[in-house]
Amino acid sequence: MTTAETTNTADSPHVGLFVTCLVDLYRPSVGFAAVKLLQQAGCRVTVPQAQTCCGQPAFNSGDDRHARQLAVQVLNAFEEFDYIVGPSASCLGTIRCHYPEMFADDTGLLPRFEALSSKSYELVSFLVDVLGVEAVEAGFDHCVTYHDSCSALRELGIKSQPRKLLASVSGLQLNESQGTDICCGFGGTFCVKYPEISGRMAADKVASVEASGADTLLSGDLGCLLNLAGKMRREGKPTRVYHIAEVLANMADCKSIGEGDD
Template identity: 65%
Template sequence: MSDTPRVALFVTCLADLFRPSVGFAAVKLLEEAGCAVEVPRAQTCCGQPAYNSGDKADARGVAEVAIRAFEGFDYVVAPSGSCAAMIKKHYPELFADDPVWGPRADELATRTFELVSFLTDVRGMETVEASFDGSVTYHDSCSGLRELGISEQPRKLLASMEGLMLKEMEESDICCGFGGTFAVKYADISNKMVSKKTGHVEEAEADLLVAGDLGCLMNMAGKLKREGKATRVRHVAELLAGMTDQPAIGEHKGTPAEKARVDG
């Protein structure tokens, strides 16, 4: 492998459809880490929604598209612990009895990483050049934490940012209540979980809430917005890349006058 690894960015559905800035931030960080980044056009979803709903047939079909799209790259990196875990942990399970796709799924799993863990654990990044004048609290998303062991890596890079103060919230490692299809199937339970989470966010008295999964971030941002809380929400990649010039998640993109009409 060359000193400039060829990295395929798995953009993820949520970043593509709701928050493209996360993808651009990931590209910036990967290039700063000395990688040549490409975004395969054939990529779609990782297949997790179908897989978690028990639809293994459709999950396999989607996974086969991803396996083909990401062949030939040194690494595959996703700005999402849940999507990275799907490929790294569950593709091998999905194709365990398949003599053709099984080895291809296993091989892809060895090359797949979540963004921040790739930057720190694989590329050895210890600092970022971005700065942030304010306080930040970090939410540990379930898949990243429990399936990939991501906890200290983002905190290490956040701590390297000039001006940033990290404020740990209580129960930062407890689920926010999103859980993909869980939030749809068990809406009342999900709402109670995210209410507890936003309470801890408020108690931390941080200016900004960050995490590594857009599903969690959109869930928490929506609840904070409905509760009238002041804490802003961003993906950790946006903050680490210094790309905080656009509205935070859940904030209106219009002019101040337009925003005032929407808010009230």
């Protein structure tokens, strides 16, 4: 396995960055923002090359055998680190909450998955809850609203952490939307299996984002963001869409999700 590594100091916490397949394929800038935030917070960051997908699509489709194979790949790539951290509550929720469930009957692997689970964190909650980060050095002169992903809210208990760090971004104003605890309609394969229902859920979410008066939508999960950005584009809404890591790392100077040249 080749690993690419950046150094902080030798005794700083060693984080294996779980990039997530969506960030890897769709929005590398979120990965770089995650690296920057972790390094700024004093971590040594390694990006294992032997990582792809956490197995959630297979797991949620009932394909347990393939899900377990991918879980073992993640275990092998990440168990050497002090922490496994990634910019998605959905993927990290799978690793933290569901890997031990998948291997509940495997006495050989279960302890290793439990150990991995206990050191796995979603990026923003890791910064706040584990590293004690109180503020970031970033500016964003926009009125934003924040979408809580369901995995963040209900699997990992993340609600205050992103808001705390957003409050430290200079120029940023946070307007809460109605119904922040309601799903945006992404749901992995759900959104392509039941597009009409998913589309209505997304439309309702888009409407509540618009009603908040914000010009920018942020969230910590790229799945939700692609769904909502796609819906906003389809409805011709001007709202810009970024992953929260991009704003916190002061890297939201790239095109927003789904933004064209015009």
